[in-house]
Amino acid sequence: MTFEQVIDWKLATLTEGADSHMTAEMAEYVNQHPELQQELEFIEAFYADSAVSNKTPSASMDAGFYQMLSKAQAAVPSQMQQLNDAEQTNNTSWVEALQSWLWSPRPVAQFAALALVFAVGFNANQGPQNGGAPELASLQQQVSSLNTMLALNLMDKSSASERLSGVAYSRESDLSDPLLQQKLTDLIQNDSSTSVRLAVLNRLSQLSDLSPYTEILLALTADNNNALIQFAAVRILLNSADKDIQQKLQTLAADERLNPDIRQLISNRNAQTFA
Amino acid sequence: MNDEIELMFRVKEGQLDKLALLYEGNKVALYNFFLRSGNSPALSEDLVQETFMKVLAYRSGFQGTSTFKSWLYGIARNTQADHYRKASNSKPHTDIEEQTLEGGATLTEQMESSQKHDLFQKSLDKLAPEHREIILLSRFQQLNYQEIADMLDCNLNTLKARMRKAISCLHSGYRSLTREG
Numbered sequence: 001m002t003f004e005q006v007i008d009w010k011l012a013t014l015t016e017g018a019d020s021h022m023t024a025e026m027a028e029y030v031n032q033h034p035e036l037q038q039e040l041e042f043i044e045a046f047y048a049d050s051a052v053s054n055k056t057p058s059a060s061m062d063a064g065f066y067q068m069l070s071k072a073q074a075a076v077p078s079q080m081q082q083l084n085d086a087e088q089t090n091n092t093s094w095v096e097a098l099q100s101w102l103w104s105p106r107p108v109a110q111f112a113a114l115a116l117v118f119a120v121g122f123n124a125n126q127g128p129q130n131g132g133a134p135e136l137a138s139l140q141q142q143v144s145s146l147n148t149m150l151a152l153n154l155m156d157k158s159s160a161s162e163r164l165s166g167v168a169y170s171r172e173s174d175l176s177d178p179l180l181q182q183k184l185t186d187l188i189q190n191d192s193s194t195s196v197r198l199a200v201l202n203r204l205s206q207l208s209d210l211s212p213y214t215e216i217l218l219a220l221t222a223d224n225n226n227a228l229i230q231f232a233a234v235r236i237l238l239n240s241a242d243k244d245i246q247q248k249l250q251t252l253a254a255d256e257r258l259n260p261d262i263r264q265l266i267s268n269r270n271a272q273t274f275a
Numbered sequence: 276m277n278d279e280i281e282l283m284f285r286v287k288e289g290q291l292d293k294l295a296l297l298y299e300g301n302k303v304a305l306y307n308f309f310l311r312s313g314n315s316p317a318l319s320e321d322l323v324q325e326t327f328m329k330v331l332a333y334r335s336g337f338q339g340t341s342t343f344k345s346w347l348y349g350i351a352r353n354t355q356a357d358h359y360r361k362a363s364n365s366k367p368h369t370d371i372e373e374q375t376l377e378g379g380a381t382l383t384e385q386m387e388s389s390q391k392h393d394l395f396q397k398s399l400d401k402l403a404p405e406h407r408e409i410i411l412l413s414r415f416q417q418l419n420y421q422e423i424a425d426m427l428d429c430n431l432n433t434l435k436a437r438m439r440k441a442i443s444c445l446h447s448g449y450r451s452l453t454r455e456g
Contacts, residue, residue: 007439015413016420042446047414049392057306061320065298065327072331073291158317160324192358193321194328225357228332 160193279343406441
């Protein structure tokens with residue numbers, strides 16, 4: 001009989017439903033070791049703690065899950081279609097279909113953005129007919145600054161849904177703003193939510209000049225930890241006309257450690273380009 | 276347990292609506308797993324969503340060789356590990372120590388009948404993450420040794436040794452709080 005055997009037996013009775021009857025040999029051993037007796041009493045008290053209760057998550061968690069599920073259900077048929085298309089044309093990826101429901105902004109953010117656009121238009125039309133251009137430009141700049149401020153504020157929130165709204169607001173902002181660039185860079189690399197990271201990637205895909213983000217996108221493409229992010233990043237890079245980027249992608253594709261699907265995607269795209 | 280495996284196989288086949296049943300059956304326990312691991316309520320909710328998103332994304336990899344819970348919690352702990360690895364230089368989230376302090380009043384209110392519970396909780400919070408994780412999975416998530424061993428990719432004897440060590444550390448922490456030792 002050993003100390004460890006007795007502890008294992010006690011834990012097994014509490015967690016595995018093992019026989020809780022202590023043998024005479026075990027009882028004698030425990031009596032000879034008061035510190036073991038203390039340990040057993042502690043374990044028993046810990047497992048018998050009746051005050052343990054589960055906390056209930058908020059309704060927004062359920063809402064988020066069901067929103068994701070419904071979008072996934074809607075996306076599955078199109079994924080299958082895209083898979084078939086991919087087999088025939090080798091130029092699309094099922095991940096693109098999956099992304100479409102992951103990054104889409106929340107209705108509230110869309111509404112808010114539309115309201116701001118409406119406000120700009122309305123105010124512009126209230127100005128004098130002649131000489132109104134400077135005021136309009138000034139007003140648009142102010143609204144853009146306001147959007148940037150809102151976007152930055154939301155992107156700092158702890159809730160993923162609020163950070164998604166922040167990314168949506170950034171659509172109305174000037175991405176040359178260094179603070180906004182820094183924040184988007186931070187989110188794309190470190191955010192805990194894949195949806196948020198995909199939303200930022202989608203935002204970047206609308207840029208004509210990728211140069212501030214090229215190295216980050218290449219790093220994300222090379223990182224095999226998250227296939228969705230990899231596909232999103234490589235999709236943006238593949239759409240770039242920059243020869244230097246394409247050369248770097250070729251180098252990445254030559255690395256056997258890279259996700260085989262990504263390597264295939266790069267190869268397919270290059271085969272089409274040079275065909 | 277087998278029902279959950281069957282449901283997950285249906286999800287794998289494309290019946291995504293079955294995921295809702297798995298979510299409903301596991302969401303509260305999973306949320307509390309993240310909470311007890313020291314995450315804030317908002318982050319715990321994010322991590323639950325992220326975990327189920329990965330369940331969906333990785334459904335083709337489900338083999339049913341262990342229980343669904345074992346597979347789910349394997350994804351959950353990787354999701355949490357990813358978060359802390361990637362967020363180390365990002366915005367701060369409530370850490371374990373902060374949560375203990377914030378939760379003190381609530382715990383006191385809730386546990387007037389049991390000061391021991393408060394001490395157990397504080398001892399648990401002070402444990403190293405790897406020790407706390409094993410105890411949480413066994414004591415609170417009610418996973419059996421085989422499920423935990425599958426998840427941690429170790430054999431049963433190794434798991435038992437880790438469990439003994441974790442319990443011993445918990446007891447030491449408890450003693451230091453109560454000035455027993």
